[in-house]
Amino acid sequence: MPHVALVGPEFEENLSLRYIASSLAADGHTTDLVAFNSEADFAEVVDQVLAAAPAVVGISLAFQWRARDFLSVAMALRERGFTGHITLGGHFATFEAPAILADFPEVDSVCRQEAEDTMRALVAGVVSGAPLDEIPGLALRRGDQILLTPHPELPNLATLPRPDRRGEPATCFGHGIAPLVSSRGCYANCSFCCIAAWHEQSLPGKRYRLREVDDVADEMVAMKRDRNVDIFVFHDDNFFVPGHRHNKERFSALADALEARGIGRYATVVKARPTDVDREVFTILKERLHCIRVYIGIETDADQGLRTLRRWSKSRQNHTAIDLMRELDLYTCFNMLVFDPDTTVESLETNIAFLRYAPEFPSNFGRVELYAGTPLLARMQAEKRCRGDYMQWDYSLGSADVERIFTLSMEAFHERNFGDGALANRIMGTRFDVEVVRHFHPREFRAEWLAHGKELSRRLTLSGADGLSEIVDLVKRNGSFEEERALVPEIAARMRAVEVAIGEEARALARDIMTSVGGTPLTDLGVDRVMTPLQRAKDLAPHALSHIEGAAE
Amino acid sequence: MSDRKRKLKLLPEVLPAPTPSTRSTSPRERTMLHMRRLVAATAMLGAGADGCSKPEPISPPPDLPPPPNTATTAPPTATQATTTPPDPVTTATPSVKPPQPLPPPTYAVVDPMPPPAQCNLGTVNAATKWVKEGELVDIVVGSASPQVKLRNPKEHPLSVVGGKLATSDFRDGKVHAQVTVDPNATMVVLSVPASCPGWATLAVKLTIDKAKGRKISTTVDNY
Numbered sequence: 001m002p003h004v005a006l007v008g009p010e011f012e013e014n015l016s017l018r019y020i021a022s023s024l025a026a027d028g029h030t031t032d033l034v035a036f037n038s039e040a041d042f043a044e045v046v047d048q049v050l051a052a053a054p055a056v057v058g059i060s061l062a063f064q065w066r067a068r069d070f071l072s073v074a075m076a077l078r079e080r081g082f083t084g085h086i087t088l089g090g091h092f093a094t095f096e097a098p099a100i101l102a103d104f105p106e107v108d109s110v111c112r113q114e115a116e117d118t119m120r121a122l123v124a125g126v127v128s129g130a131p132l133d134e135i136p137g138l139a140l141r142r143g144d145q146i147l148l149t150p151h152p153e154l155p156n157l158a159t160l161p162r163p164d165r166r167g168e169p170a171t172c173f174g175h176g177i178a179p180l181v182s183s184r185g186c187y188a189n190c191s192f193c194c195i196a197a198w199h200e201q202s203l204p205g206k207r208y209r210l211r212e213v214d215d216v217a218d219e220m221v222a223m224k225r226d227r228n229v230d231i232f233v234f235h236d237d238n239f240f241v242p243g244h245r246h247n248k249e250r251f252s253a254l255a256d257a258l259e260a261r262g263i264g265r266y267a268t269v270v271k272a273r274p275t276d277v278d279r280e281v282f283t284i285l286k287e288r289l290h291c292i293r294v295y296i297g298i299e300t301d302a303d304q305g306l307r308t309l310r311r312w313s314k315s316r317q318n319h320t321a322i323d324l325m326r327e328l329d330l331y332t333c334f335n336m337l338v339f340d341p342d343t344t345v346e347s348l349e350t351n352i353a354f355l356r357y358a359p360e361f362p363s364n365f366g367r368v369e370l371y372a373g374t375p376l377l378a379r380m381q382a383e384k385r386c387r388g389d390y391m392q393w394d395y396s397l398g399s400a401d402v403e404r405i406f407t408l409s410m411e412a413f414h415e416r417n418f419g420d421g422a423l424a425n426r427i428m429g430t431r432f433d434v435e436v437v438r439h440f441h442p443r444e445f446r447a448e449w450l451a452h453g454k455e456l457s458r459r460l461t462l463s464g465a466d467g468l469s470e471i472v473d474l475v476k477r478n479g480s481f482e483e484e485r486a487l488v489p490e491i492a493a494r495m496r497a498v499e500v501a502i503g504e505e506a507r508a509l510a511r512d513i514m515t516s517v518g519g520t521p522l523t524d525l526g527v528d529r530v531m532t533p534l535q536r537a538k539d540l541a542p543h544a545l546s547h548i549e550g551a552a553e
Numbered sequence: 554m555s556d557r558k559r560k561l562k563l564l565p566e567v568l569p570a571p572t573p574s575t576r577s578t579s580p581r582e583r584t585m586l587h588m589r590r591l592v593a594a595t596a597m598l599g600a601g602a603d604g605c606s607k608p609e610p611i612s613p614p615p616d617l618p619p620p621p622n623t624a625t626t627a628p629p630t631a632t633q634a635t636t637t638p639p640d641p642v643t644t645a646t647p648s649v650k651p652p653q654p655l656p657p658p659t660y661a662v663v664d665p666m667p668p669p670a671q672c673n674l675g676t677v678n679a680a681t682k683w684v685k686e687g688e689l690v691d692i693v694v695g696s697a698s699p700q701v702k703l704r705n706p707k708e709h710p711l712s713v714v715g716g717k718l719a720t721s722d723f724r725d726g727k728v729h730a731q732v733t734v735d736p737n738a739t740m741v742v743l744s745v746p747a748s749c750p751g752w753a754t755l756a757v758k759l760t761i762d763k764a765k766g767r768k769i770s771t772t773v774d775n776y
Contacts, residue, residue, distance in 0.1 A: 012660055043595035065667040068776060072588035103581040170660045177660045233660065271664065295664045335666050366666040391580045392670040410669060411700050414750040418668035425665050432660075485699060522660060 001028040002127045004119075005049045007073055008060030010035035012170065012179050015235060016090065017060055018163035023116040026161050029123055033166070036073065046076045055084050056123050058111070061100075062090030064194075064371055067391055074106040085126045089115045091194045094201075095373030097139035098146040099390050110139040112148070113202050114184070116155045154202055157184065157211045162219055169227050172436045174519035175267075176229035182216045182254075184209050186238035188273060190299075191310040191379070192337070194371040195237045201373070210241065213250060217257035224263055230440065231292075233269040240276035247281045255288035267439050271295040275313045277321035279328075286330050292435040296321050298334040298363075301354035302347030308340045309368065310375070315350075322358045331435045332361050333428050338468075339367035339406050341380060342398050348405060348472055352465050359461040360454040362431055364417050364424040365468075367406060370395060401475050408471045408484065412492040413464065416499055423499045424464075427457055429522035430506040437513055444516045452509055456502050463498045467491045578756065578774045586714065586756050587776040590744050593712045672749040676701050677773045679757045687767050689719060690734055694745050694757055694773070695727040701749040703728050709746035716741045739763065749775075 004024055006017040010033060021031040032052050036045045049057055057077065059070050074086050089111040093100060097110035109132065111118045118137035125132045132140055137152030169176040185199035185208030199207040223229040240247050258266070267290045274296055285291040300306055301318050325332045338351040355363060370377040370386065370393040380386050380395050387394040397403040417424050434453040438445045474487055510523035578586075676698035684691050696703055706721040711730055715738040722729040728745050735741075743757040753775045762768045 039591055039594055041595075042591040063667070065670070068584045068587045069591070071584045072591055075585060075588045076592065099580075103579065104584070172660065231660075333664075335664060337666070364666060367669045367671075369667060369670060388670065389580055391583070394670045394672075406669075407673075407700055410671065411750045414668065414748075418666070418751055422665075488699075 001030065002055035002123060003030050003032070003052055004056045004058060004123055005032045005034055005052050005054040006058045006060070007034040007036055007045060007049065007070065009037055009063070009066070011037055012233070013163070013165070013167070014060070015163050015179055015181060016062065017058075018165070019160065020058065020089075020116055020119050021164035022161035023120055023155075024123060025164065027120050027124070031164070033164070036069065039069070042069075042072070042076075045073055046080060049073075049077060050080055050082060053084075056119075056126050057082070057084060057086045058115075058119060059086065059088050060090050061088045061093035064092040064392065065369075067092055071100070071104055071107075074104060078106040085109070085122075087111055087119075087122060089119075091198050092372050094198065095194070096390050097148070101139055101141045101146050105141070108141070112137050112139055113152055113198070114155050115152075116160060118152050151202070154209065157209055158215065162222075165223070165227060169223075169229050171519065172231065172433065172522050173440070173513070173517050175231055175436060175440055176223075176227055177231040177233060178223050178227065178229040179233045179235045180216070180219060180223075181236050182211050182213075182234055182239065183236045183241075186273075187242045188238070188275075188312055189310060190312075191308065191376040192340075192368045192371065192374055194373055197371075197373040197375070199237075208238070208241070210250075213254040213257050217254060217261055217263075220258060220266070221261045221263050224266060230265065231267045231269065231436070234271070236271065238273060238276075239270035240272050240281075244276075244278040244281050247276065247278070248284060251281065251284045251289055255284070258289075265440065266290060267292045267436070269293045269295075271297070273297050273313065274317040274321040277317070277324055279324060282324060282328055282330065286328055290439065291330065292439050293331045293333070293432060294325075296325070296332050296334050298354070299337045300340070300347075300351060301336075302343075302350040304342055304344060304347040305337070305340055305351070308342045308376075309337065318354065319357065322361070325361065331431055333431070334358075334361065334363050336363060336365040337368045338365045339397060339402070341368070341376070341385065341395065343402050344398065345401055345405070345472060345476060348402065348468075352468050352472070355461055355465045355468075359458040359465075361461075362424070362428040362457045363461055364422075365413075365464070366417055369393075405471055405475050408474075408488050409468055411488050412467055412471065412495060415492075416460075416464065416495055423460060423503055426524055427460055427502070427506060429524070430510060431457065433510055433513060433521040433523050437517055441517045446516075449509060449513060452505070456506055456509070459498065460502050463495060467495055578758065578772070583756070583774065583776050586742055586744070587754075589714045589742075590712055590754065590776070668751045671751075672747075672753050672775050673698055673701055674755075674773055674775060677747075677755060679771045679773050681759055681769045681771050683767065683769070684731060688734060690716075690732050690741065690759065690769065692730045692732060692743055692757060692759070693727055694730075694743075694755070696747070698749075701747060702726070703755075704746040704748065706730070706746075711746075712744045714740075714742040714744075734761070744776075747775075 006021055008014050008017045017033055021033060024031055032048065034045055034048050035041065059073060061067055061070050077086065085108045086106060087109045088100065088107055093110045094112040097112060101107060101110060109122065111122065115137065118135065121135040122132065122138065125135060132138060133147060133149060136150045138149045140147045169178045171177060185203065186196060187208050189196045189200060189207065196207060203209065220232055241250065270291055272294055277296065298318050299309055299311060301315050303315065306313060336351055336355065338348055368376065370380055372390065377393065385395050397406055416422060431453045434449050438450060470487065470491060474483060506523055507525055510521040510525060514521060677694065677696050679692060679694045681690055681692050694703060703726060705723040706728060707723065711718055711721050713732050716732040716734040719731040719733050730743060732741055732743060739761050741759040745755040745757060747753050747755050756774050756776055758772050760770045
């Protein structure tokens with residue numbers, strides 16, 4: 001049977017490609033999963049695809065900020081003489097299919113929206129030579145025109161083959177980790193979110209679908225039995241449904257199903273919105289589903305930001321969420337989009353105050369980006385505030401003062417907040433290490449590890465809030481260029497010093513835990529235990545890509 | 554809760570309205586340059602990493618490929634591809650290797666934010682002049698913004714498409730380079746690592762107009 005190469009990021013098990021791989025296997029097709037995680041992988045990725053001589057190459061174009069990397073693969077394959085069919089998929093490719101097909105003749109088609117069924121039909125069509133025009137969910141080039149075939153029916157989550165699980169799972173202190181989804185989509189409709197835009201296109205109004213809890217439980221038990229997975233990371237766009245009562249029922253049913261199957265000791269990791277936080281629901285989450293970490297999408301605490309981002313939530317719900325996490329002693333982390341198109345100095349100060357309100361929980365901050373297909377991009381284009389092109393939009397903030405604060409804060413904080421070594425991200429792993437040991441090794445666990453983990457986050461967050469406030473104050477008093485040049489490099493140097501100190505303490509903490517419980521932590525100890533030689537080499541390169549998966553687009 | 558299939562209506566596609574680009578290069582051109590840089594970068598890393606066999610280099614042409622619809626050697630169209638399944642014999646496999654095992658997965662814990670799509674290119678300038686007309690060109694790249702910092706080529710090497718790097722230096726925050734231009738090249742691209750404030754690679758593009766006495770016009774963009 002024909003062979004298919006599926007190219008995408010694979011830091012964690014890439015569920016989008018693995019769902020497609022298992023769907024293709026149901027038709028008898030074999031697949032290669034070709035991991036493209038960093039620039040250093042590029043030549044090997046191209047080599048691997050060519051060596052496999054697949055009939056079809058599927059390239060994941062989910063993340064807009066990596067589009068050029070993956071389109072480069074298509075270009076290089078053609079230059080090396082590849083004559084098979086190249087198709088793209090994912091959020092960015094779906095929304096920008098006409099532009100991509102117009103600009104990149106190397107690409108034959110785009111699978112729009114959820115592509116398990118579309119890929120099966122596409123591969124069958126390519127192999128048989130049948131016309132592709134009747135296959136729903138495709139974008140095709142027809143002369144100078146781009147043909148969008150009818151919208152695909154959504155795959156039935158009840159009958160979809162479970163993801164291909166080839167390879168060993170990741171581990172933390174010897175406990176296997178695997179991602180899975182119990183649903184697709186999110187009931188909310190944030191203006192900046194390409195996930196919401198994607199699901200609004202496919203299932204307008206509702207925007208989410210659920211798997212049966214028994215099916216989810218069966219998958220978890222199978223992974224526990226067959227792969228020794230103990231930690232289940234739910235990569236649902238939102239693990240929660242509207243209404244606390246429904247969540248209580250669903251989570252209790254899942255816990256019941258897992259207990260009935262005798263799953264044994266396990267832990268879960270989930271994502272939520274602040275509006276989902278409820279004492280009873282989260283008690284069930286912690287006590288019965290053994291949740292050890294919940295990401296809460298705070299995003300902004302300013303009334304202005306909540307409106308601009310169409311968050312459907314209020315500031316008091318953010319605070320209530322943090323208060324309850326403290327009360328339940330449940331590890332949470334969050335991001336804040338402190339810069340958005342309407343940000344004011346006042347709303348910035350509100351968000352800095354929120355960082356100070358929850359300093360022991362790892363967090364990060366940045367700017368709202370403009371993703372393909374989102375209402376926010378459409379608005380900014382209508383207001384003619386975008387710069388660049390569809391590959392990556394930049395934009396002007398709402399006032400010169402805010403623009404100046406943004407520019408200066410990126411100068412001081414870019415290293416901390418973004419990229420491979422960003423401590424604001426890595427510190428989340430340190431706290432995860434502590435929580436894994438607290439849950440799975442209660443006898444070895446020491447309370448001071450948790451206190452230390454919280455303290456590291458507290459120091460990192462408060463140092464950042466202090467630095468941001470100094471920049472805001474400089475701009476508010478209309479500080480001169482000379483003042484700016486004296487202050488910002490000094491803040492940057494101070495931040496780097498804090499990061500070095502905290503990073504060293506985090507590694508020491510991880511080593512301390514290792515000594516007690518064995519295994520290896522997620523905290524980077526200097527030599528990554530899972531890096532290939534090429535991955536290590538790329539860390540020496542200035543353009544190393546982020547090691548992270550699942551960017552919050 | 555069941556997951557019933559729904560009868561979906563055919564909805565109009567909501568696509569972003571086209572907006573005039575303010576960049577000096579097209580998405581295709583930038584991606585092509587990026588691809589060339591990736592090829593060069595991985596070849597360089599591989600040479601120093603483990604000495605294993607590397608793929609045949611994709612030799613940079615003197616000119617970038619023409620834009621869509623004008624290519625003389627365009628790849629097969631979707632129709633052609635669908636009617637002509639790949640022939641394993643004719644498909645180029647210069648360094649056939651068994652399928653690579655997946656790298657062990659990790660768990661990054663984070664729900665990260667991508668870095669801002671921000672680089673104030675308006676503050677970057679590039680000056681060019683022929684040292685030896687048609688053969689050797691001198692390029693000086695500078696930045697007027699404290700947020701856009703050019704990197705020292707000794708630590709972050711430059712790369713060139715359409716020529717070969719003859720010399721490079723870093724003085725007063727400026728990158729100085731001399732490039733030996735490939736015969737018949739009408740375009741040379743010098744890739745300059747920078748931080749603005751995140752890592753970026755600036756593409757300094759020299760267009761050589763042979764009809765006007767090899768006059769050079771220069772643009773700066775990032776990939």
